[in-house]
Amino acid sequence: xxxxxxxxxxxxxxxxxxxxxxxxxxxxxxxxxxxxxxxxxxxxxxxxxxxxxxxxxxxxxxxxxxxxxxxxxxxxxxxxxxxxxxxxxxxxxxxxxxxxxxxxxxxxxxxxxxxxxxxxxxxxxxxxxxxxxxxxxxxxxxxxxxxxxxxxxxxxxxxxxxxxxxxxxxxxxxxxxxxxxxxxxxxxxx
Numbered sequence: 001x002x003x004x005x006x007x008x009x010x011x012x013x014x015x016x017x018x019x020x021x022x023x024x025x026x027x028x029x030x031x032x033x034x035x036x037x038x039x040x041x042x043x044x045x046x047x048x049x050x051x052x053x054x055x056x057x058x059x060x061x062x063x064x065x066x067x068x069x070x071x072x073x074x075x076x077x078x079x080x081x082x083x084x085x086x087x088x089x090x091x092x093x094x095x096x097x098x099x100x101x102x103x104x105x106x107x108x109x110x111x112x113x114x115x116x117x118x119x120x121x122x123x124x125x126x127x128x129x130x131x132x133x134x135x136x137x138x139x140x141x142x143x144x145x146x147x148x149x150x151x152x153x154x155x156x157x158x159x160x161x162x163x164x165x166x167x168x169x170x171x172x173x174x175x176x177x178x179x180x181x182x183x184x185x186x187x188x189x190x
Contacts, residue, residue: 045085066091082106133159 004024015035025045034054042062050070057077067088074096082104090110102122103111109127114134124144132152138159146166153159154174161168 070094071096076101080104 004022006022006024006026006029008028009026009030011029011031011034013033014031016039017035017037021036021039021041021044023043025047026049027047029046029049031049031051031054034051036054036056036059038058038060039056040060041056041064042060043064045065045067046069047065047067048069050072051074052072053074054071055075056071056079057075059079061079061081061084063083063085065085065088068090070092072094074093076093076096076098077100079098079101082102086106089106092112093114093116095115097117098113098121099117099119100121101118103126104122105125107127108131109129112132112134113136115136117137118133118139118141119137120140120142121138122142123146124142125146127147128151129147130150130152131148133156135155136157138156141159143159143161143166146161148161148171149167149169150171151168152172154172157176
């Protein structure tokens with residue numbers, strides 16, 4: 001059985017929680033104001049696609065491929081990115097809400113995040129060498145045995161991580177973010 005190949009299509013205002021999204025290879029497609037909340041997106045391939053003002057909260061992404069995909073102003077709550085296809089994993093998140101999502105044990109060298117809300121996101125055992133958290137809110141984000149070597153936190157805020165439990169060699173932090181490194185010692189910095 002051959003998979004469908006869908007190229008250069010624009011999807012606008014579709015509620016995929018009520019309408020079926022075909023398991024296919026989507027290339028150079030745009031999804032605008034679409035609802036994917038709790039939709040099973042497993043085994044679908046998205047290549048050079050853009051999602052704008054979409055809701056993907058609690059979607060299932062088992063073996064889903066994201067290659068050169070941009071999420072702009074999207075609501076992406078509770079996604080388990082470690083379940084998606086790890087080959088050619090290239091995603092850019094801009095002004096999006098990824099709260100309660102997980103990147104457990106993923107290599108994020110081809111992921112970019114700008115002005116995103118990352119509350120309680122799990123980065124445990126992830127590879128974030130050289131990663132730039134550009135203007136991201138990391139409130140209660142989880143960093144456990146995470147490779148943060150050369151990561152840039154200078155414009156990130158609300159983070160707390162244990163330098164003894166993560167590799168932060170040559171990572172960059174702003175002066176105002178120092179308390180996020182010393183939080184476990186319960187000291188006051190003025």
